[in-house]
């Protein structure tokens with residue numbers, strides 16, 4: 001079977017306290033089914049096209065920080081676009097990388113439920129950008145289906161438990177209000193999620 005590939009946009013080393021536990025290398029990937037108004041990923045893709053890498057190739061590049069990962073409980077975070085589009089790659093990377101490495105995935109959960117199931121077995125922690133829990137706001141901002149995101153979030157919760165899920169709840173300029181953000185957080189808590197990060201998107205007009 002052909003080796004799964006990852007469309008690598010950029011690697012950022014030695015991150016702390018932003019996207020995972022311990023020292024993290026962020027592997028930003030291309031591709032996403034959503035169409036968010038303030039998406040940074042699309043701009044990055046225009047400026048620097050993605051490079052297709054195998055899990056072995058990526059492993060060789062990030063291994064330089066092996067000691068930091070082990071000493072701090074850190075590892076690799078897959079982000080950028082929609083990381084769960086590349087779940088076959090994530091599984092392969094998990095098989096090859098040291099068991100001590102902590103793998104995280106940034107995701108909007110706008111993927112088929114099967115991708116969520118597969119990712120649950122390969123990834124230690126999920127950082128979910130829910131956008132907004134209101135279906136109309138979600139649709140207007142992303143062009144996607146908020147009901148799919150919510151049902152995938154429930155599925156993920158049932159598979160890995162709340163300890164392995166952080167949900168980012170943004171205030172999105174021109175799309176939602178602080179009150180909408182508060183309502184989203186309330187709905188997420190009602191689902192059983194407690195690790196919530198409320199913050200404001202900082203946008204740059206293009």
Ligand code: SF4
Nearest residue numbers: 032034036039041081
């Ligand atoms: S989910 Fe993220 S990568 Fe996808 S369109 Fe929205 S901002 Fe861009």
